[in-house]
Amino acid sequence: MEEERLVAGRYRLVRRVGAGGFGRVWEARDEVLHIDVAVKELWLPQSLSEAELAERLTRATREARNAARLREHPNIVAVHDVVVEDDIPWIVMGLVGGKSLAEQLDEGPLPVDRVARIAADLLNALEAAHAAGVVHRDVKPANVLLAENGTALLADFGIAVHHTDTALTATGMLIGSVEYMAPERLNGIDGREESDLYSLGVTLFQAAEGTSPFRRETPTATLTAVLLAEAPPLSSTGSLATLITRLLEKDPAQRPGIAEARALLEAAREPTRELEREKPKPTKKIEEVQTPRQPVKRNNDLWVLAMCAAVIVALLGISGKLDPLVDWVFPSPSTTNKATPTATPTATRTSSATRTAATTTNPPKSTTTTTTRFNPADLNQESTDKTPLTVAALLPSSFKDAKNVHYTRNSGSVRSCVTSWMDQEVRALLTRSRCGSAASATYVDDSGKILVMVWVVPMADSTTAETAYNAASGAGSWGILCPGSGPGAEICDQNKDTSRATRSGWVRQVNRYLMKSSAYYISLTRDTGVQPWLDAAAQASVREAGPSNYSGNR
Structure with a gap:
């Protein structure tokens, strides 16, 4: 034997x-x-x-x-x-006691915390390999061993390349598992560290969802999906969605490196408590006061032709750089915050004219003389924007609303842009916007009766922010941010039903920033008499939030 x-x-x-x-x-x-x-x-x-x-x-x-x-x-x-x-x-x-990740996934997807630990271990492994000049080229569940103590180990460097290695395969021959390959490898660009990170993203997606995002019935269909298809929306990874989505960028230049990926993973461990609540139902009245949106224009014939051409090029084995095909069309708004005020059209959303002006001038609240070195147009692009991603730079310590009510910030943090406490529609919106981290804070009025939650989300550029803005006004729940103590902390207790509270919410866009607020009546009761106060608080909070809080932008 x-x-x-x-x-x-x-x-x-x-x-x-x-x-x-x-x-x-x-x-x-x-x-x-x-x-x-x-x-x-x-x-x-x-x-x-x-x-x-x-x-x-x-x-x-x-x-x-x-x-x-x-x-x-x-x-x-x-x-x-x-x-x-x-x-x-x-x-x-x-000898590693345990089983491979592929064998483990035969039993179903893994819990979020397990996927996060595997991600951390594999990032450590790839960091060491890349530092030694070795690119693995075949990161996939079958090559990840799960030890009995829970540690993940990367195995099988059989098709790895060192920077001193010479090519061993015939021109045009693909070595590795196609469904885990980065698009650039299918276009003849090989041996780069970014490709390992893409394969890691596919592996983590499969670990979290239980299915490989680009696997199809035939090899040709799988290859086409790797080149052109976007990964399905993540449903079960929660705060890991941002990391996995970024790793799956078709353009290798847009993927995070090891350090940034590790930072995104750390950001996924959110310190602020949150509870997911029911999505407010839409109201017809709010639609009457919204500024009409211009439809997104797309030449479908040219788009389809471009996809077909890219597939043909790949299948013929012709080397070339694949320009990323990104679908920036976000879901059409289907819901509107039930508590969003309807009486004052000018306060509901920034009009097109106002929003356009905001991209070329400082927000209205800033009256400080602009320095000669600051150009407001710099805020339109991530590459030129020098605003730090901190609570202090993007959120005021306090503010007053139109009713002269004073609000004080009692908690704040920088967190992953996409969280598990957002409903699926909001997660899809922000995931497609490719946002990384966001600044958030909670405010309470001096009487301790109203809790205001504010998110400031930086986008890649003002165009992306505008697209997200047009969709965000109709999106569902962003979740509940809870202060650690004091007024408002108690509404996030597990036995509290925040859907019973009178509430209001507002959205605003300034340059490449999207601001979202939610205001809650802390008593968790329905009281139409407090609606104007909640409206004023929600409006003022998004008006005061944004890059104008940073002294360098004045």
């Missing part, structure tokens, strides 16, 4: 524990050191030519060499030895 085979006079095979497209893995016993190891037998079909056989042998040596550079890392499977017997290469590795 093959289980009794002694490889290289040293490694006795015990049982086969896995198999893949490139080899079989065995649990074995090192009879020299008397320890258990894993031994990978490189898969060599009988149909291989001499050139292909030589390539496989070279690949095995390369895997051992590249992985050996990283053998001390706790999130990378250590390679101890490589031997060749009967022209078959065998790679000796550390």
